[in-house]
Amino acid sequence: MAEPMAYSNLPAPVYRGKVRDTYDLGDRLLIVATDRISALDVVLPTPIPGKGKVLTMLSAWWFERISGVVPNHFIAVITAENRSAVPFELGPEYYGRSMLVRKAQRLDAECIVRGYLSGSGWKEYRETGMVCGLRLPEGLRESDRLLEPIFTPSTKATEGHDRNITYEELARLVGAEAANAMRIRSLAVYGYAHTVALERGIIIADTKFEFGWWNEEVILIDEVLTPDSSRFWLANEYRPGGPQPSLDKQPVRDWLAAHWREGEPAPELPPDVVEATTERYLRAYRMLTGEELSL
Known part of the structure; x- marks a missing residue:
């Protein structure tokens, strides 16, 4: 390696x-x-x-x-x-x-599509019954699949936390034409990718897209559908009602939550956490593409 x-x-x-x-x-x-x-x-x-x-x-x-x-x-x-x-x-x-x-000229917003109720969406739903201004049915559990995917944009913070915003706020931020294109194209890519990934044993619970203007058209930029930008769950272990086994940087999040407090210097990660995270990224690549990645 x-x-x-x-x-x-x-x-x-x-x-x-x-x-x-x-x-x-x-x-x-x-x-x-x-x-x-x-x-x-x-x-x-x-x-x-x-x-x-x-x-x-x-x-x-x-x-x-x-x-x-x-x-x-x-x-x-x-x-x-x-x-x-x-x-x-x-x-x-x-x-x-x-x-x-x-x-491309980047549009300063993040386009999140949620097909399942998890993460900050689950937290907001428990508090308000809504996600980014969209009211959801009562009685949903953590990790439940939604009746249809929802588009929930957020700000793109250079520091600190992104902030969930409504579609109307997005339109004011980037313009009505761009906002419409971002919503339609985000939902289209998620719908296609969810089907492809599920055939390969992965549930894409939610994902983040970014867009920009190029040649007077709104195009997809940055990364797309990776373990950094998406929540990948193992389909054969999916059990709604709580957190799900995932193929992403969860080992890092878990270790940080137990060993670090906000405001302190970022700590070095132990070797076992590093190894577990590398293996999750490689497994996601292997399951989706059917190929081994030489490092």
Whole structure:
């Protein structure tokens, strides 16, 4: 297994997010998915080996399949064979974790689609009977499947917590035309992806999308349908009425909840938590694509 990459270093203007380093190439962007991991709104100092490669390769797998459903920014994953598409030298550590994409003007909101009642949606439902202004039937349990998927946007905070907003607030934030496209396309991608994943033994309980303007059209950007942006449950272990076994960074969340308090410096993760998280990401990739990912 290759050494984990906590930070990239390439000769172009860069924006560093929690996980991705995005390099400006003019009319295109190079998105490098590092092995950084964030949980409970903090970026941890311990990288998760292979995580960035899973995020990139799984996003690419989905982008290629949903291109007929929703236009997106994906051009290519950078490999040894096509490295000349980037205007500077890349070492082999960048292959498979770097994605060349069209440069869109990002719309500053997150588009969350929920097919099941979990996470912050479950918390809000218990308190108000609603999720993002949408009233749901009474008597639902945690992890219950909803009668139909719901679109629940949120703000995109650069620091701290995102805030759930109503569709009307989204329209005021990004404009009516963009908001309509974001809702329709988010629900379309989720519906397609839920069917595909379920055939492979995974329930996509909810997921997050981001969009941007490109050539006067609202297109899908960033990552898509990964363990970072989605709640993946094992279909054969699904039992509504409580939390579900998942293929994501839950081991990190659980360890942090037990060993860290908000406001303290982010701690190093123990080896067993790192190993368990890598295995969950690889398992999600393997189940969805049917392929092994070489790290």
